[in-house]
Amino acid sequence: MVGAAWSGVVLVTAVSLVPAALVVVALAWWRRGSAHRWRYSFAEVGMVVGTAPWVWMILTPRGSGRSVEAVPLAGLLSFGSASTAIEQIGGNLLVFAAFGFCAPLRWRVSVAQVAALACAGSVVVELLQYALAIGRVTSVDDVLLNTTGAAIAALVSQRSRVVDEVLV
Template sequence: MTHNASPRRIVFLSLAVLGLASAAFVLRRPLMMAAPTCVAGRWHGCFDTFNGVVLMTLVLLPLAALVVWALAHRRRAAGVISAWRLSLAEVGMVHGTVPFLWLTMMPGAAPGIAPARVSLVPLRDLVTMGPLGIVGNLLVFAALGFFAPMRFAALASVPRILALGAGCSVLVETAQYVLRLDRVSSVDDVLVNAAGAVLAALASRRWWRTTAEAPSGRPRRAPAPAG
C-alpha cells in the first residue's frame, strides 16, 4: 500500500504544480503590473486589486508548502495515519479559499453609499456573469470542496459538501448585503459557488477520509502485549 501511495502523491503534486505554472504563465502580464506595488508593501494597488491578490497567493505558495511539510513531519513523528494528506488538506483549504473570499468581499465603486441589492430570481444573473464570472464563482469554494472531505470524514459525501458550499456562500452574500459593499447579493452566486464545491469534491473523491481511519488525525495506539 505504501508503494502505491507514493506515485499517486507524486502525480497529484505534479499536476498541481503544472496547473499553477500554466495559470501563472497566462496571467503573467497582469500579475507583473501589480508586482511593483506589492513589492513596495503598499496596500492600495496590491491587496485591493484582483491582480495583486492573485500575485500574493502565488508568491505565498512556497510558504504554504513549507507549512504542509512541517505539519506532516510532526504528525509522522507522532505516528499519525495519513499525515501528508491531512496536512495538505488543512493548508489547501485555507490557502485556496481565503484569497477568493477576499476578492468576493472587495467593495464596489460606492460602498456604504449605493443601496444594498439582492437578486433572488434563480438563473437571472447567470446569463450576465459571462464565462469569466462563472469560472470565478465556481472557484470560490472549490478548494474547500476539494480538501474538506479529505480532512473530515463527516464531510465525505456529496450532499454534505453541497450544503457546506451553499451555506458558506449564503454567509458571504449576507455579509456583502449587510456591509453595503456595493455588490449584488445573488442567489445565482450561491448556486454556482455550491456547484463548484461539489465538482471539486468529486475530483478528490478517491482521497476522501473514511470513518475507518483514526478520528481527528490522532495516532493509533499500539496493541496491548499478549498475556
Template sequence: MAEVWREWGGVIVASLVALPVVALTVAVLAGVRRRRGMPPRVAWWRSAAEVGMVAGTLPWVWMILTPKDAPRRVHLTPFRDIAVQLTDPSTLVVQIGGNLLVFAALGFFAPIRWPVLAGAGRVFAFGAAASILVELAQYVLDLGRVSSVDDVLVNAVGATVACILSRRWWREAADRMICVC
C-alpha cells in the first residue's frame, strides 16, 4: 500500500484539496443558470452532473496518463490481465478496484445530464469508448504503460455499475426532461 501512496498520493491529495473548488463551481454554475431563468432544481442537477463528471473522472485519467519508466505494452487477449490480477490480492484491489472507479463518475452523472445515455447498455458503450481513447493515448504517447483490452472492459463495467446506482436520479431527470441539452 505504501507503493500505491508513493505513486498516487499527490493525485489523491490534489483531488481532496479541489473539493471546495468543485462545490463552489457547482454553486456558481447553478446560480448563473438560475439567473438565466432555469428552474432551480434543473440548474442544480445540471451543474452537479457536469461538474461531477469532470471532477470525478479527471483525477483517474491523470493517474492513467502519468508516465512510467517502463516499455509500453499492449495486451489484446480478453481476461488475460484479470486472470493474473486475481492471483494477487493487493494487485486485485489496486488494479481492478482502480479500473472500476476510472469512469464511475462519468457513468453515474452522464445519464442524469443527458437522458439519451440513460441505460446500462448505453453507458457501458460510452464508458468503453472513453476507455479506448485513454488506452490509445497511453500507447500513442508512449507512457510506459500497458494498454489492455481488460482495462477497457473493467472501466466500462465500473461506469455501468455507477449508472445503475444513479438510476433513481436519471429516471427522475428523464421523467421530467430536466436534462435535455
C-alpha cells in the first residue's frame, strides 16, 4: 500500500511539472522589470509543487482510527525491514524539502527559520491525521524527520551558487 502511495506522489509530481513550468514563466512575465522575477517565480511554484503531493499522500486515508507515537525515535527503531525504514525515513525527509530549498530563494530566511516553519507545518499535518482519524500514525518522529529534511534542503539552497547564477 505504501508503494502505491509513493507511485501516486511521483505520478502527480511528474504530471504537474509542465504546467508548473508554464506558471513559472507566466509569473516571471507578469513580474517583468523585477530584479528577481525568475528566482521568486521558481521559488513560489517550487514550494507548492514540491510539497503539496507529499501532504496529499500523508493525508490520504488508510482506514479509520488513530494512533500516536509520542516517544522520540521509538518508531524509527521499530521498523520491520530495512526497506521499510528507508522508505519511511526518506519519505519523511522529503515532505517539506521543497519548501526548505525554495524558501531561502524567495525570502531572506535562515535555516533555523525554515526549520521552525517546517516544524509548525509538520505539527499541523500530524494533528490533522489524528483529528481526521484516517488510519495513520501521528508521530513525533515524522515531525523530527520533516523538519530535518527542510533544514537540510535550506542549507543546500543557501550554499548553492548555481541556483543564484541560473535564476537571477
